[in-house]
Amino acid sequence: xPIKLNLEQMMERRGVTLTExxxxxxxxxxxxxxxxTNKARAVRFxxxxxxxxxxxxxxxxxxxxVD
Amino acid sequence: MFIDKLKNPPMKSFPxxxxxxxxxxxxxxxxxxxxxxxxxxxxIISPYVLSTPGLxxxxxxxxxxxxxxxxLPPMAYHGAGGGTVALRNVSGTLMVQxxxxxxxxxxxxxxxxxxxxxxxxLACAIFSLLRQLFDNVKLGEAFSLKSVQLIxxxxxxxxxxxxxxxxxxxxxxxxxxxxxxxxxxxxHLRTDFVSADAIGGLHFVFNELHLTLDLTIVGVALLGFVLxxxxxxxxxxxxxxDLTV
Numbered sequence: 001x002p003i004k005l006n007l008e009q010m011m012e013r014r015g016v017t018l019t020e021x022x023x024x025x026x027x028x029x030x031x032x033x034x035x036x037t038n039k040a041r042a043v044r045f046x047x048x049x050x051x052x053x054x055x056x057x058x059x060x061x062x063x064x065x066v067d
Numbered sequence: 068m069f070i071d072k073l074k075n076p077p078m079k080s081f082p083x084x085x086x087x088x089x090x091x092x093x094x095x096x097x098x099x100x101x102x103x104x105x106x107x108x109x110x111i112i113s114p115y116v117l118s119t120p121g122l123x124x125x126x127x128x129x130x131x132x133x134x135x136x137x138x139l140p141p142m143a144y145h146g147a148g149g150g151t152v153a154l155r156n157v158s159g160t161l162m163v164q165x166x167x168x169x170x171x172x173x174x175x176x177x178x179x180x181x182x183x184x185x186x187x188x189l190a191c192a193i194f195s196l197l198r199q200l201f202d203n204v205k206l207g208e209a210f211s212l213k214s215v216q217l218i219x220x221x222x223x224x225x226x227x228x229x230x231x232x233x234x235x236x237x238x239x240x241x242x243x244x245x246x247x248x249x250x251x252x253x254x255h256l257r258t259d260f261v262s263a264d265a266i267g268g269l270h271f272v273f274n275e276l277h278l279t280l281d282l283t284i285v286g287v288a289l290l291g292f293v294l295x296x297x298x299x300x301x302x303x304x305x306x307x308x309d310l311t312v
Binding site for chain 1: 306307310311312
């Protein structure tokens with residue numbers, strides 16, 4: 001998938017664990033793991049909004065296009 | 068709250084699903100038991116029944132076409148086993164009454180039993196597949212590869228039944244016609260004998276063998292394959308949905 005989600009890097013920068021982030025964003029640990037390992041096929045705006053809010057970043061910081 | 072339940076019904080609690088699943092289980096077992104019973108009857112019981120003195124056995128023969136005649140007198144011939152076959156013309160339908168046990172009759176009965184057994188076994192297989200399909204739906208896995216496989220197998224069962232039924236019917240036709248033609252000449256008869264098992268559909272003729280493929284069953288088989296393809300698309304959509312966070 002050419003679109004990559006830099007969730008792991010952002011989590012390290014903010015010092016947040018996967019479990020804590022899943023609780024704050026209100027999605028399951030399994031789904032967050034899917035996002036982290038770039039296996040997701042689509043991301044809802046509501047999920048992206050919650051991630052940006054909790055990680056205090058812009059969507060562009062999380063999403064990257066890899067050719 | 069009622070509207071929410073309607074939009075997102077809890078699949079596991081649908082009573083109709085449980086009822087359908089249990090119905091198919093019941094039909095599956097019933098078909099299997101009847102198949103075993105048919106085998107027992109044809110192999111063990113039928114020789115004794117057929118040797119009963121004075122037994123009358125009717126074989127309806129439909130779709131016989133005659134030249135326009137006011138009426139046909141009843142004809143009789145003496146069968147190979149020493150019995151009598153009487154043909155009576157009843158509104159274009161001839162009923163063959165066989166009053167004696169002949170080797171052909173026993174073979175015919177056994178072939179007919181094998182035909183009925185095959186139908187019951189196929190019915191058992193189809194009900195089993197449907198039961199498994201509804202088990203999947205109850206688990207909330209309606210759109211899964213297993214469901215696609217089950218629906219495809221149901222389609223193949225119907226396709227196999229259409230071909231097998233046609234072959235069996237044609238063999239039974241040939242048997243009846245061959246046996247009767249050896250002993251009988253019917254005047255004013257336009258077409259050959261065709262038994263009651265031959266139903267409307269695609270008709271093929273190979274020498275003396277008449278094959279009739281029931282288009283309804285072929286249609287159901289094709290519907291099964293089409294439905295399998297629809298479910299396969301559903302699986303792809305389900306995967307996309309599952310991987311949408």
